[in-house]
Amino acid sequence: MPTSRSGDGRTPAAAVSAVGLRKSYGDKTVLDGIDLRIPAGSVFALLGPNGAGKTTAVKILSTLITADGGQAQVAGHDLAADPQAVRAAIGVTGQFSAVDGLITGEENMLLMADLHHLSRSEGRRTAAELLERFDLLDAAKKPASTYSGGMKRRLDIAMTLVGGPRIIFLDEPTTGLDPRSRHTMWGIIRELVSDGVTVFLTTQYLEEADELADRIAVLNNGKIAAEGTADELKRLVPGGHVRLRFTDPAAYRSATSALREVTADDEALSLQIPSGGSQRELRTILDRLDSAGIEADELTVHTPDLDDVFFALTATTVPARNTRNTQPEETVR
Template identity: 70%
Template sequence: MPTSRQGDRPAPTAVSAVGLRKAYGDKTVLNGIDLRIPAGTVFALLGPNGAGKTTTVKILSTLIPADGGRAQVAGHDLATSPARVRAAIGVTGQFAALDDLLTAEENLLLMADLLRLPAREGRARARELLQRFALADLAHKRAATFSGGMRRRLDLAMTLVGDPRVIFLDEPTTGLDPRSRRTVWDMVRSLVAGGTTVFLTTQYLEEADQLADRIAVLDGGRIVAEGTAEELKARIPGSHVRLVFPDSAEYARAAAAFPGAAREEEELALRVAGDGSLDALRALLDRLDAAGVRAAGLSVHTPDLDDVFLALTGEGTALATPTGTPLPAEENLR
């Protein structure tokens, strides 16, 4: 659990929800979800299309009411203090909310006016954010001329005009190229290093893996799993070592030594289930030596968040090997 700067007590809770529910007609979108997000962390909410990720963000950012349950954001109750919640948060949606007729600086000053900042403070904040997001050279260019990456940077800068304690990023890198996506990642890391809490929804599982302190998987209106990326990966079977052999004779001897291994006969390869730890690899190599088998190479394969997503949501079923044959659970490297 994240701790405070003093390291002797848990970090305060930035976002919490108990039994959050939402339905549209006879379609239940959220069916009683619970959340607890410590301050100064990144929390990622994953799920297939229509799982309720954006609905969750809209409820927690006071854009729509919940049908049931209760929630607090930045210490303020959604139901009784929505104005205080709005004053403490920033929201960036899937599409940049910019006025294309205005320059970058003018967009920021407009946001400062909407937040009722004094004119001098608003101008200073705009200058600071233009510099921070590497937009100073573009301050007087209209947003309509910006690339997707520039627009997203400006959109994030506008979210920060009010110096929010909690930021909701709803699929913030949708449509961006890999370089621009990584730029956004760096910005998120910088925000969290400064104490901001980030609630992230994303379709990019690598994004959650790179950024999130904790991840929740939403499916069928419920949280079906939650933990760190490593904890979630550890729940999914499929870790194995792939051994490749130089000729059919070596392959045949290896197959006899590892009768439970999954076979790739055309590639002269075996897939031996196991965690790929150093101890397990030593045991595997000792076993090869004892059998008098020489391998041409090996590689360790472990489940990633794609596997977690497919295994835990309605988008897929139990994992299979590349050839469609389930990995043998009983074969062990030790």
């Protein structure tokens, strides 16, 4: 995805930055001094289990609540010193739709236009453009209560865009949507970023973060457990391997002797070799097979995915038996 850069072409401009953000409720610390830096024109995903503090972070950065400590800037404005300027620059869509089901989709849009102090003509033009963009024109005159979950989500984001925000906070925007509606929402988010909008996304769908985010942070017990690109995070977790399957028992036995550090499954006639999945490692394995005159019938590569990363980094919040790939899937003998 494209990332906006500052005028010197070297350092990405920060749409959102935070240092040492803290928030507690009573004796429960929800955010324990987190740091964030989100380049303009990118998608940043904040992952974490329920109760990790994702929504609290969004509420602080969107001025809905105040932090107990730390500093933050959003769209170049200090969160504490100029919250009104922050509000003018952002849009927020929460886990639950802000759509009023008693009025039509068009009326919801016009209500938002009034809240942004747009003139009557400008409000109608903006509403019509956004309803068309989000494929809601045919339903514009119908009560929003008749909309499907996906339509309500699209209307919710369309309403968020009425004021032309350059930074949008999407707090679990696809919760409760079916797979088709979720993919539609992904397309909308990609379009927003292609227009230069910065998206701060919280989600529990690991596939969603993998598909959309330029950078991902995993929040656990109020702290950032890890941050980086999806590929960088995946490299944090062991467990990658190559699996070879044979139909000829003789070839299977020969391969077992020819290869090193294998885990053998005599019943399935398969071998598992620890590997990061790089081209060099694969070539080494294949060269050893070729040298011995052996051909595998099937070769598959497993590399850790975001599920593995998530379970490894949040292991204290799930039963130990579910911390899947903090070790390789099978013990190497």
